[in-house]
Amino acid sequence: MSYSILRVAKVKGSNNTRGIQKHCQRENKNYQNKDINSEKTHMNYDLVNDEKIDFNQKINERIEAGYHGKRKIRSDAIRHIDGIITSDSDFFEDKSQEEKDAFFKDSLKFLEKEYGKENIIYASVHYDEKTPHMHFGFVPLTNDGRLSAKEKLGNKKNLSELQNRFSFHISIDKGYDLKRGSLNSRKEHKTVEAYKSETKYHEKETELAKQESERVKAEQKKAEKEFEKLKEQLQKDIDRLNQKPDFKVEDEVLTEKNIFGKVTSIERTGRVIMSNVDFEKVKEKYLSATRILDDYETLKNTDVYKENQGLRKEKEVQNKRAQEWMNESFKHERKAYDLEEENEQLKEKNKELNDFSKKMVKNTAGVYKALRSRYKGFEERYNEFADSLAQKERTEPLSRFMKEIQGAVHEQDRKKSRSNDLEL
Known part of the structure; x- marks a missing residue:
């Protein structure tokens, strides 16, 4: 050859x-x-x-x-x-x-x-x-x-x-x-070739390189499939968050009656009453937000992502082996090329996910503002709900997410207020 x-x-x-x-x-x-x-x-x-x-x-x-x-x-x-x-x-x-x-x-x-x-x-x-x-x-x-x-x-x-x-x-x-x-010189080259022939070096390294290449491709395919599933679920959850709220609430009123059944006093508590059906709708929206948050964290911490970081470090080891073995060692460079391509793909996918995340935050903030404008005492109930979620490890990330949405809305309020002051 x-x-x-x-x-x-x-x-x-x-x-x-x-x-x-x-x-x-x-x-x-x-x-x-x-x-x-x-x-x-x-x-x-x-x-x-x-x-x-x-x-x-x-x-x-x-x-x-x-x-x-x-x-x-x-x-x-x-x-x-x-x-x-x-x-x-x-x-x-x-x-x-x-x-x-x-x-x-x-x-x-x-x-x-x-x-x-x-x-x-x-x-x-x-x-x-x-x-x-x-x-x-x-x-x-x-x-x-x-x-x-x-x-x-x-x-x-x-x-x-x-x-x-x-x-x-x-x-x-x-x-x-x-x-x-x-x-090397022709003489040295022949010596190396003879040694490799005796030790079946080529066959062994070719098979190892082939197995490693197939493993990397399989992991990449698996990661792509998982990403598509997450992307599909994210879209469903975001579509659910985009739905306009149609909840019905009533102000809570406490009354006192005398022995004849006549109302003697009326007190408005400042709270609102919501049906179980509407409350379940609210829960469903925030559960969608929880899944979005969890899926985002899952993708960032996926084993395939960590493994790619490990493969990058392994590149130096492959280069040393290439120096010692000379012929056929270039096959190990394939891992380095594949790694660069995979990392570029991950960057693109992470960018897509970040775009989804920004869109989700924006839409959820819109839901928050809509609910606040329609229902008296919404922020008080919202804070109570967020505080209750913060008590459990599983739901604590959702509590932080809710606070982040609230903070974004309040920042928008402050900017709008400053703008109005300047116009005055």
């Missing part, structure tokens, strides 16, 4: 950059390299530029536009990273021209994601040599606008992890039948 090959190196000085430019764009008239077939040079092209460019000029333009560092750039600072992507001749031998072009386009997508599309200076594909390959170059600007080749390339471990990510991208994501290339 063929191997995916990605190499990167720092370029020191503008003269070396100009030399790379001449090689990539075939600006020399004569070449000592016998592998170059000038009759096929017309097949070469650049995926980034439509015509020949001045590498140094484009590098300087990119730095001028993207550098946000506070210090002046040193004269000996590395401004240019050059690299190459290829495989062996066997890989390209049975492929059509379109398939070869697709391979280099897919490789460029990896580079754009890794180093930033705006930082890629050239991506020159050469078909006039024995083995097709792509030279690429980029300006080592960080996300916060600093020029740092050290940070963008790192040490040997970082370069190994780069190999892992590229192999995962080109072999797993894009489906090319390639093994991960090695940073």
Whole structure:
């Protein structure tokens, strides 16, 4: 099986950059390299530029536009990273021209994601040599606008992890039948391969990676199903809260009669009387609010969410294993990619849930104001009910929720009062 090959190196000085430019764009008239077939040079092209460019000029333009560092750039600072992507001749031998072009386009997508599309200076594909390959170059600007080749390339471990990510991208994501290339010499590479063959390393790691991938997918599917159920229940409860109140209440009146049955005194207690049926309706609305609150807490504390946080920490362990085992280790990077995607999905779902929560608070506040305006003594009964709920652990969150609604309504009252005062 063929191997995916990605190499990167720092370029020191503008003269070396100009030399790379001449090689990539075939600006020399004569070449000592016998592998170059000038009759096929017309097949070469650049995926980034439509015509020949001045590498140094484009590098300087990119730095001028993207550098946000506070210090002046040193004269000996590395401004240019050059690299190459290829495989062996066997890989390209049975492929059509379109398939070869697709391979280099897919490789460029990896580079754009890794180093930033705006930082890629050239991506020159050469078909006039024995083995097709792509030279690429980029300006080592960080996300916060600093020029740092050290940070963008790192040490040997970082370069190994780069190999892992590229192999995962080109072999797993894009489906090319390639093994991960090695940073070691050919002799060392063969030694590692022999050891792995003897210990059945590949079979074991492939099966573990497959099982882990299936487990993560199953957990994700389960979380999505649970979320949809919660979302459906939330909508039902919110619809119930949106229903206009149709409760009937009467003022409580105490009367005294004499021995002849004639009413001698009438006293209004300030309380209201509500039928059992209407009281059950009120309870049903607040039970809906309780479910909303409970479901929100459940989703935040779900095991899948906690597990995702654990998977993030495990990423560092996976990188260490990749350094030790070399080939096939990129499969473990899948967990890191899956984790990033899952976390993004959770963020979106949490945003949806927060929107539902805000909508629920707004609608419940509306119900509160409607009841307060219609029924005398409502706030007193409301506070009594909230205080009674606060006595039990199970219903205490609902009590807090009721107080939050009341506080929001009172704040609206204060704002309205201040607005009226200003108008006066």
